[in-house]
Amino acid sequence: MKAIEDDSDLEGTNGFREQKKKKKEKRTTVTTIPDEIIVFDILTRIPVKSLLRFRCVSKLCRSVLRNPSFVNLHLSRSITDRFDGFGLFVSAYNKHSSELHFLLASHCGGATTHLFTLPNSNSDPCVSLHLNGLFLVHRTGFSCINPSIYICNPSTREIAKLPSTGPIVYSPSVQHVCYNLGLDLSTNEYKVLNIRVRNLRCPEKMQAECEIFTLSTNSWRKIDPVFPFDVKGQDCFHGWCKESLCVNGTIHWMLWSKKVIVAFDLKEEKFRVLPLPPAAIPFEEFTSDDFPVKSNTPYMIQINGLLGLICHEHVLKRNSMEIWILEDYKNQVWIEERIAFPSGWAELGRPYPSGAIHTGEILLTPQRISRDRSPITFLIDGKFMRGTLADHPYPPVPIHSSDDSTLRMTTHSGDLDQ
Numbered sequence: 001m002k003a004i005e006d007d008s009d010l011e012g013t014n015g016f017r018e019q020k021k022k023k024k025e026k027r028t029t030v031t032t033i034p035d036e037i038i039v040f041d042i043l044t045r046i047p048v049k050s051l052l053r054f055r056c057v058s059k060l061c062r063s064v065l066r067n068p069s070f071v072n073l074h075l076s077r078s079i080t081d082r083f084d085g086f087g088l089f090v091s092a093y094n095k096h097s098s099e100l101h102f103l104l105a106s107h108c109g110g111a112t113t114h115l116f117t118l119p120n121s122n123s124d125p126c127v128s129l130h131l132n133g134l135f136l137v138h139r140t141g142f143s144c145i146n147p148s149i150y151i152c153n154p155s156t157r158e159i160a161k162l163p164s165t166g167p168i169v170y171s172p173s174v175q176h177v178c179y180n181l182g183l184d185l186s187t188n189e190y191k192v193l194n195i196r197v198r199n200l201r202c203p204e205k206m207q208a209e210c211e212i213f214t215l216s217t218n219s220w221r222k223i224d225p226v227f228p229f230d231v232k233g234q235d236c237f238h239g240w241c242k243e244s245l246c247v248n249g250t251i252h253w254m255l256w257s258k259k260v261i262v263a264f265d266l267k268e269e270k271f272r273v274l275p276l277p278p279a280a281i282p283f284e285e286f287t288s289d290d291f292p293v294k295s296n297t298p299y300m301i302q303i304n305g306l307l308g309l310i311c312h313e314h315v316l317k318r319n320s321m322e323i324w325i326l327e328d329y330k331n332q333v334w335i336e337e338r339i340a341f342p343s344g345w346a347e348l349g350r351p352y353p354s355g356a357i358h359t360g361e362i363l364l365t366p367q368r369i370s371r372d373r374s375p376i377t378f379l380i381d382g383k384f385m386r387g388t389l390a391d392h393p394y395p396p397v398p399i400h401s402s403d404d405s406t407l408r409m410t411t412h413s414g415d416l417d418q
Helices: 007-028 035-045 048-056 059-066 068-078
Strands: 086-094 099-106 113-118 135-138 141-143 150-153 158-161 175-184 189-198 207-214 219-223 245-247 250-255 260-265 270-275 283-286 292-295 299-303 306-311 320-328 333-340 351-356 362-366 378-380 389-391 405-413
Touching: 035 068, 048 059, 059 068, 113 150, 135 175, 175 245, 175 250, 245 299, 245 306, 250 299, 299 351
Parallel strands: 351 405
Antiparallel strands: 086 099, 086 405, 099 113, 135 150, 141 175, 150 158, 175 189, 189 207, 207 219, 245 250, 250 260, 260 270, 283 292, 299 306, 306 320, 320 333, 351 362, 362 378, 378 389
């Protein structure tokens, strides 16, 4: 072996070894992505349907998907994608079998997904407008029995039956119940507001009660708000409890007898009244048999985070619908926009609003559905109020209307919340 003659040879050899060592270290270096970036910057951008596959990977993954911060960030980012997780929530009630079927149709096409079926429904329950992807399935109206209440998340394919009411005791006499789904923005908690009027057959014993169910605590509690309307009188019989709409932490519904909007603030737990714009005030017309029929009944809708009303009083004459948007909630300032149909409204199947998505686009579905074909849906560009009607890219829904079934559709946006 040749001896190293001087220090320069030694230095050259050591330098070669160091260089070789660095190359080896460079080849074996692995870049580690921080967990925070993986969870809050990468996973929050993945569609709901793909994320749900991670639930069965581990308990940690399931825990991450249930984390409120993760859920809220995912929801806020998904609204930047026009159709991310967007679809149709379909309920079909079969009067012959007393079964209520729920399905989900995606805008991407493919087969319609059967979510679940409620047997022995007895009647066609009211399905509230969705709130961040959640649905409240319930019966509203006059009843002597304890109505079943369900919270459904079509994205996660989960449905939960709410427990029976706590502080309020059910009465065997006829009662009037009204359930409303809302989100308390101050605590980021989903809540259900229940208003009940008991002993309807005995005016002197009638009682109005109010309670709130909080999903996070899975419990009811009684509250005693001041009602701004005659909840035990004629207002109770004029449909004030129809489908409600929660916008910015406040539940809204129409009070037909007073021709106003009743609002319940979930943070303050107080009622207030909002006047309608004059052109949106409903009125009654009489048929040839002197039977009163409501006309110009506004449809409440949320458009770009604002409360809106869609009126159809002049749709046959003008072939258009008016949209009133509460632009300034505090000062109660309404602005008017208009939807113009490209062809006859009646020829299009008399489409009526079914909901809206986060872009402000409004979904309309025909009132008349043929037995031999699936429902046709239309999408109105409500964001820019251009009034352009276009064919909606939904796949056919394999349910046909008949004398023994009732079909309802509304919009749905995917959400991980449970």
